[in-house]
Amino acid sequence: MVQPRLFGLGILLCVGGCAGLSQQQCLKRDWYHNGMADALDGRSTNQLDDYEKQCLKHGIKPDRQRYREGYADGRRDYCTAGNGYRLGLHDMPPRTEWCSNDDFTPFRESFESGQKKYQQIRRQQAQEAQRRHIEQRIRTIEIELMNKDLSDGRKQALESERRRLETQQIIDRVLPEGGVRFTW
Template sequence: MKKLFALLILLAVPLVLAACTSMSPDECKVADWNRTGYTDGAAGEDQQSSLAAYASDCAKAGVRPDTTAYRAGWDAGIATYCTAATGWREGVEGRTWKEDACRGQRGDGAFSQALKDGLKVNKTNREIQSMDTKIQDLEQKLQKTQKDNERRSLRDQIRALDRQQASLRDVLRRQESLRP
């Protein structure tokens, strides 16, 4: 059984590594570098690291990326990414690593502010979810306990968490009103 497991792992490693490549040799041979750059820019991908990955992948096929076409496409794509609406979406989804994606680009200020506002919404939502979990745990304890003083204490804790959640929902409504 151990030998079979080891064999499966050995067979899986190349598949996992292949999944990490940014472009296959066949894709390198027919790549539209302008379109590839645009797609990467529109996704907020880093231009330099993406180009380096393509250069590495395509070297295996004897292909060099057309950096001029890629950069032109990336410039057009990043312009569609660096908007307040995208910053908001990335923030609400908690994608803090995208903070530098628009640095130095047109729209940088609006993107950054919307990202910060969206991150606040994300944090508030996580706090509300955490309180939901605590309330559920307390309600389960309440169902199991028979002692009146414990039941009273658990109900008080649940009410306090309910009040905190109501307050957080008010904060969330104000935060969401900042949506671009």
């Protein structure tokens, strides 16, 4: 069974390992948990060869046995519903060929649930970015409108744009899921 404390482990290890391992990282690496995280993330055992190449540059040899033990345990827990949800939530591709028929349905359903949550989070992030963009543009327009040398035509265009942006802000508050998006 996937332990909750391992849910982000694969991502953390990748952050530390994908760009190249330092001497400290090679020395302090927990090779068992590294193997488990790689399996839970659906990586192949070839990943160990990459770690070994990186660590040998520092004169350090990974504990291949501990890595393989962790990998075997992670591989056994890969097809759990919890891991399926985690993979979906982090938009990681599933290795469904690793799952037996008994494990596949709960894994797939949980993966799809995680994917839906991931997509919801991405939509919310996009909406927040749009909201910040509109607020910034309104502030920029207001600053530009303070310019006393502004032509009447430019002033009218800026005021019109500000009204459109303020209307969009109201619509976004009323329909927070982005039901209407104007392209001005």
